[in-house]
Amino acid sequence: MTGSATYALLAVPFLGAAVLVAVLAGVVSARRRRGDRPGAGAGAAAGARGPRSAVLAGVVAGVALLVMTGVFNNVIVGLGIVAYDPALVLGARVGLFPVEDLAYSIGAVLLLPSCWVLLERPGPRPGPGRRPPSRPVRSDRRTEPSRRPEETP
Amino acid sequence: MPGLYLGGLLIAIAGIAVLDARYRLFFWHAPVRAAVVMVIGLVFFLVWDVVGVHLGIFFIGTNGLLTGVLLAPDVPLEELFFLVLLCWTTMDLFGAVRPVVERLRARSVDGPEQNEPEHHEGRA
Numbered sequence: 001m002t003g004s005a006t007y008a009l010l011a012v013p014f015l016g017a018a019v020l021v022a023v024l025a026g027v028v029s030a031r032r033r034r035g036d037r038p039g040a041g042a043g044a045a046a047g048a049r050g051p052r053s054a055v056l057a058g059v060v061a062g063v064a065l066l067v068m069t070g071v072f073n074n075v076i077v078g079l080g081i082v083a084y085d086p087a088l089v090l091g092a093r094v095g096l097f098p099v100e101d102l103a104y105s106i107g108a109v110l111l112l113p114s115c116w117v118l119l120e121r122p123g124p125r126p127g128p129g130r131r132p133p134s135r136p137v138r139s140d141r142r143t144e145p146s147r148r149p150e151e152t153p
Numbered sequence: 154m155p156g157l158y159l160g161g162l163l164i165a166i167a168g169i170a171v172l173d174a175r176y177r178l179f180f181w182h183a184p185v186r187a188a189v190v191m192v193i194g195l196v197f198f199l200v201w202d203v204v205g206v207h208l209g210i211f212f213i214g215t216n217g218l219l220t221g222v223l224l225a226p227d228v229p230l231e232e233l234f235f236l237v238l239l240c241w242t243t244m245d246l247f248g249a250v251r252p253v254v255e256r257l258r259a260r261s262v263d264g265p266e267q268n269e270p271e272h273h274e275g276r277a
Contacts, residue, residue, distance in 0.1 A: 007205070057253075061250050079158070082212070088209060120186070
């Protein structure tokens, strides 16, 4: 096909699709947040739940994922589990594996959290929600240590 | 040793499953939604893999570590488990980081004078 750029070009449509889903998730999430803005008490907390937090979380998760991928891919290429046609990759390598491999991790962190956000039930509803609102559960997870001792000197 | 790669993948998947269960990050947070996201991810990456193999970009290397079961030419059974690991790790990370970011941002939106006495520590 296009010689050494083949693997890089293969990533283009997939990353493009992932970016589109991510943008869609951002738009939907922003619109939803505007929808439940009037809530007075939880206003500030709800503000922190918008698309910006999700994007930030995605960036942090993405960096961690890239580091983990770097280790993992070196192992599987080093062990000969996967091999590449040298004529179809750019030649830039991260240790043993072609740099184009990182597109998988970038695609994952763009696409999957975006789908997750898109499928989220908007806001805690007072109505006949089929499931208790998922968010509030997070803030009083029983896994958190008791905070009493820190409170007052 | 055939099956070693699959074994390694299963151990890694068990690890992220334990983290998921312990901190309710993905399947333990919203199982149906997680299953849908996982299926989307698997289909997306399997298509990517099949096209890559079809173009001759990557293929199975020389090793004695695979079971030999193939899903498609040059797509070993192990690839499916690798993709499960990739997707689940991604969502565990996102699920762990997101509430921390939200709490940090909520705190800065509240302003210092309204700060609750409690101390939110990132548990990721």
